[in-house]
Amino acid sequence: MTLFIIKRVGVMALSVMCLTFVVFSLTNLEPNLRKLAKEQNNLRMTDAQVESWLEREGYREPLVARYGEWLANFAVGDWGHSTRFREPVLDIVSKRLGYTGKLMFWVMVVMVPLALIIGVLAGMREGSVTDRSLSTFSITTTATPEYVSGVIFTVIFASSAVGLKWMKGSATSATDGITFENFALPVMTMALYGMGYIARMTRASMAEVMTAQYIRTARLKGVSFSGIVLRHALRNALIAPFTVIMLQFPWLLTGVVIVESLFNYKGFGWTLVEAASNNDIELALGCSVVAVAVVLITQLISDIGYVFLNPRIRVQ
Amino acid sequence: MEQLGWGSITLQILGHFWPVWAALIAVFAVSWVNKQRLGLYGKLFDNWVGLIGLWLVLFWVFTALFAHWIAPFESLDQMAAMKNKKPGWPLPDGTGHYLLGGDRLGRDVFSRMVYGSRTVMSIAPAATLFAFMVGVTLGLPAGYLGGRFDTALSFVANLVLAFPVILLFYLLVTPEIRETIIPTALAGILFLIPIVFFIVLFFSRFEQQPQKLWIYLSVTLVLGLWAYSGLAFNADPLGVFYMDPNLLNIFVSVVFVNSPTVFRIVRGLTMDIQTRDYVAAAQTRGERPWYIMLWEILPNARGPLLVDFCLRIGYTTILLGTLGFFGLGVSPESPDWGLTINEGRKLLSIYPHPALPPAIALMSLVLGLNLLADGLREQSLKD
Numbered sequence: 001m002t003l004f005i006i007k008r009v010g011v012m013a014l015s016v017m018c019l020t021f022v023v024f025s026l027t028n029l030e031p032n033l034r035k036l037a038k039e040q041n042n043l044r045m046t047d048a049q050v051e052s053w054l055e056r057e058g059y060r061e062p063l064v065a066r067y068g069e070w071l072a073n074f075a076v077g078d079w080g081h082s083t084r085f086r087e088p089v090l091d092i093v094s095k096r097l098g099y100t101g102k103l104m105f106w107v108m109v110v111m112v113p114l115a116l117i118i119g120v121l122a123g124m125r126e127g128s129v130t131d132r133s134l135s136t137f138s139i140t141t142t143a144t145p146e147y148v149s150g151v152i153f154t155v156i157f158a159s160s161a162v163g164l165k166w167m168k169g170s171a172t173s174a175t176d177g178i179t180f181e182n183f184a185l186p187v188m189t190m191a192l193y194g195m196g197y198i199a200r201m202t203r204a205s206m207a208e209v210m211t212a213q214y215i216r217t218a219r220l221k222g223v224s225f226s227g228i229v230l231r232h233a234l235r236n237a238l239i240a241p242f243t244v245i246m247l248q249f250p251w252l253l254t255g256v257v258i259v260e261s262l263f264n265y266k267g268f269g270w271t272l273v274e275a276a277s278n279n280d281i282e283l284a285l286g287c288s289v290v291a292v293a294v295v296l297i298t299q300l301i302s303d304i305g306y307v308f309l310n311p312r313i314r315v316q
Numbered sequence: 317m318e319q320l321g322w323g324s325i326t327l328q329i330l331g332h333f334w335p336v337w338a339a340l341i342a343v344f345a346v347s348w349v350n351k352q353r354l355g356l357y358g359k360l361f362d363n364w365v366g367l368i369g370l371w372l373v374l375f376w377v378f379t380a381l382f383a384h385w386i387a388p389f390e391s392l393d394q395m396a397a398m399k400n401k402k403p404g405w406p407l408p409d410g411t412g413h414y415l416l417g418g419d420r421l422g423r424d425v426f427s428r429m430v431y432g433s434r435t436v437m438s439i440a441p442a443a444t445l446f447a448f449m450v451g452v453t454l455g456l457p458a459g460y461l462g463g464r465f466d467t468a469l470s471f472v473a474n475l476v477l478a479f480p481v482i483l484l485f486y487l488l489v490t491p492e493i494r495e496t497i498i499p500t501a502l503a504g505i506l507f508l509i510p511i512v513f514f515i516v517l518f519f520s521r522f523e524q525q526p527q528k529l530w531i532y533l534s535v536t537l538v539l540g541l542w543a544y545s546g547l548a549f550n551a552d553p554l555g556v557f558y559m560d561p562n563l564l565n566i567f568v569s570v571v572f573v574n575s576p577t578v579f580r581i582v583r584g585l586t587m588d589i590q591t592r593d594y595v596a597a598a599q600t601r602g603e604r605p606w607y608i609m610l611w612e613i614l615p616n617a618r619g620p621l622l623v624d625f626c627l628r629i630g631y632t633t634i635l636l637g638t639l640g641f642f643g644l645g646v647s648p649e650s651p652d653w654g655l656t657i658n659e660g661r662k663l664l665s666i667y668p669h670p671a672l673p674p675a676i677a678l679m680s681l682v683l684g685l686n687l688l689a690d691g692l693r694e695q696s697l698k699d
Binding site: 029140145150155160253257269272273276 | 365471474475477478479480481482483486487488490492493495496498630634637638641642654657658660661664665666667668671672675676678679682683685686687690
């Protein structure tokens with residue numbers, strides 16, 4: 001097990017290096033550098049001025065050497081300087097990640113229990129009316145990306161012209177303090193898209209468990225239906241959704257970017273868009289390291305957790 | 317003229333869709349009569365979920381095909397007097413109505429929604445098909461042969477999957493990157509793979525029958541390289557195959573993002589199927605690895621692949637919407653659904669009508685694809 005984790009961590013480090021190198025090369029392409037130079041100074045720079053600025057700022061050193069320099073600095077905690085916000089990257093990323101953490105926390109609090117309940121209710125009597133309607137609901141939510149549900153929810157709950165007017169259409173003020181009014185819409189929007197997928201996996205897993213021999217035995221023994229579901233089926237049925245929930249993190253990351261732009265919540269996703277659209281090289285690198293690390297670590301946790309939850313699996 | 321009420325707006329919209337209704341009725345009638353002879357497709361007609369899905373998907377396919385008959389106005393026609401007007405507002409000269417209102421530039425929301433279906437329909441299925449070609453061509457040998465080849469490819473696939481999709485799009489789909497060689501190079505590699513796929517497919521089957529082999533191979537090479545020169549390098553001598561550089565950039569990025577997932581699915585299926593008896597029988601017969609992969613394993617993986625294909629077109633549609641939503645790779649005037657949603661949301665709290673139609677259109681198309689996939693899954697499990 002220890003060897004397995006060490007190997008995986010090694011592969012993770014290699015992946016992070018490969019990916020940051022890709023980001024580094026793409027942000028350092030010639031047209032991007034020229035755009036950056038003009039944005040940093042003025043838009044009417046001549047080619048010679050651009051060239052001399054790039055030379056002076058050290059953008060003309062060999063790519064690999066500059067990447068090595070960035071990597072060495074990164075390893076000792078110097079993540080570089082943002083050209084967009086004119087602040088150290090580490091400060092920006094940690095502050096914005098905190099805001100996104102809050103959003104993620106509430107999304108998980110809403111999404112996971114609801115998804116599991118829907119999945120279990122649908123899967124415990126496969127083919128029933130409850131199953132049919134809950135499954136249709138799950139399919140509908142997976143077909144509704146955040147930018148669609150966000151728009152529909154805003155019209156229903158936050159529009160000043162029509163609808164219920166319960167909430168605010170912008171979550172900008174939520175960075176200072178979370179209230180139901182400013183935070184319910186982004187949380188709802190994000191939770192809805194991920195929910196259907198987890199619910200469908202839970203349903204499939206639950207439906208499979210309900211056909212197992214030991215469930216039949218319990219039934220023949222005279223255990224009540226609720227007893228069977230709660231005491232015999234539930235625990236085994238929740239192993240598969242655990243992996244799915246952990247693997248949802250990378251998907252949530254895309255969702256975070258959309259939702260934060262949609263509701264103007266200045267968290268990590270918003271920062272990523274700012275970094276990428278302004279060709280802020282070091283901020284984009286910092287963001288991609290964090291994003292990739294989140295994905296890889298959740299994959300590792302899901303693999304390890306799976307082994308603990310399901311003793312029949314052994315890793316070599 | 318009066319402003320229309322919701323009842324007459326609905327009736328008029330339904331009326332404008334007449335070519336779609338006609339086509340749908342024709343397709344469903346023909347399919348219903350012949351459903352015994354149509355295999356899996358025919359069985360869909362016994363399944364309500366799949367049928368609704370098929371209906372929604374075909375609705376948008378026909379809408380894209382007949383867009384110029386359905387849409388009462390052009391997607392770029394602007395009329396200053398119709399700016400931000402409510403649904404059902406009459407034109408100043410009294411010749412008609414903006415059925416779903418006017419947007420911020422005074423364009424007809426309904427016509428733009430109808431034309432927007434063309435962007436999605438022209439990219440999503442083709443990009444998904446290419447992603448499948450790439451995924452199948454690489455996933456089959458990775459699963460069947462295993463070893464170093466598998467390790468290396470799986471590592472690359474996991475790399476792409478670990479990458480935040482949005483960041484990748486922001487880096488790959490920009491006007492700046494079009495000045496570099498990267499999109500063309502990626503297209504050059506990705507578009508070559510289908511040609512390789514078909515060559516290997518025919519070669520492994522007809523190796524012993526040179527006459528048939530030559531026919532198939534030459535057809536593949538002529539058609540393939542012709543399309544290849546036009547699509548990837550925009551150098552088609554006859555000018556039939558052509559792809560706008562903007563579109564090529566989006567297309568290549570979407571294929572690039574989708575193929576690792578297909579690769580993983582195909583690899584998993586291959587590893588499962590290669591333990592079956594008929595594969596062992598083929599191995600004992602002395603068949604070559606490529607024959608076994610393409611003519612024994614692939615046909616037997618078609619069920620799950622077909623289901624995933626439907627789901628993946630839906631996912632690609634969502635991806636394209638995301639691209640449009642962030643304004644990446646689409647011209648600012650185009651009626652693309654994602655772009656229209658993003659434009660509409662800026663004034664959402666005062667004028668909700670420009671953003672809602674494309675949002676609901678996109679949702680219904682993806683829902684249709686998901687329901688169709690669900691129906692196909694249920695019906696193929698019954699076999």
